[in-house]
Amino acid sequence: MAAACTAQNSKTIVKVFNVEDGELKYTIKAHKNIIHDLDWSWDSRYILTSSSDFTSKIWRIPYPEPSDEIEEDDSERLMLVCTLSHPSYVYSGKFFKDREQTRLMIATACFDAKVRIWKVESDHDRFVREGTQLQKNI
Numbered sequence: 001m002a003a004a005c006t007a008q009n010s011k012t013i014v015k016v017f018n019v020e021d022g023e024l025k026y027t028i029k030a031h032k033n034i035i036h037d038l039d040w041s042w043d044s045r046y047i048l049t050s051s052s053d054f055t056s057k058i059w060r061i062p063y064p065e066p067s068d069e070i071e072e073d074d075s076e077r078l079m080l081v082c083t084l085s086h087p088s089y090v091y092s093g094k095f096f097k098d099r100e101q102t103r104l105m106i107a108t109a110c111f112d113a114k115v116r117i118w119k120v121e122s123d124h125d126r127f128v129r130e131g132t133q134l135q136k137n138i
Contacts (some may be wrong), residue, residue, distance in 0.1 A: 002047055004035035012047060014038065016061060028059055029076055041095045041104065046081065048106060050093035056084040056108050058120065082120050086110045 001017045012035055014028040031051035039048045050056045058081040061072070070078055075094075081104075087109035096105040106121040 002038055002040070004030070004038050004049065006034050010034075012051065014047065014059070016047070025044065026061070026070055026079070026080060030059075031055065036090065037092045039094050040095045043113045046095070046104065048093045048095055050090040050108060052089040054086050054088060054090065056086070056090050056093045057104070058082045058084075058104060058106070084108060084116075084118055086112075086116070 001019050003015050003017070004012065006012045010033060012031040012033060012039075013045040013087050014026075014030045014035070015024055016026040016028070017023065018025050028047075031048055031053045033051055033053040035049050035051045037048075040046070040058065041048070042064060045061055046058060047061060049059065059079045060081050061079070084106070090108055090110050092109040096107065098105045098119075102121070104118075106109045106118040106120065108116045110116065110119065
């Protein structure tokens, strides 16, 4: 289970819990402003966060267990896969299953009234953002 949390100082983090015992597994230093949406990938290996800081971010969740504990300050360096930049607030983001499972397919909805479809290619468990494939006014 994951929860997006914003402190009074606008520090935004994502807390990932083990559902079976309620234990906090990871704290991810996520965005510079409020997170509007959070989505798990179909295989529970990735989380997509969408924020009013004009970005969506893809986070790799260590599986099955990390060999060392990941500190919050190291979370971006160790867990961030990719940042998808937008021209305005991002209100929603969803993963879609790719037939070949060699890339991550994502749709984001932004305040500029456009839905963007992203594909993030995998190269031996490293990902490279291809960019925007499609933009559609909503």
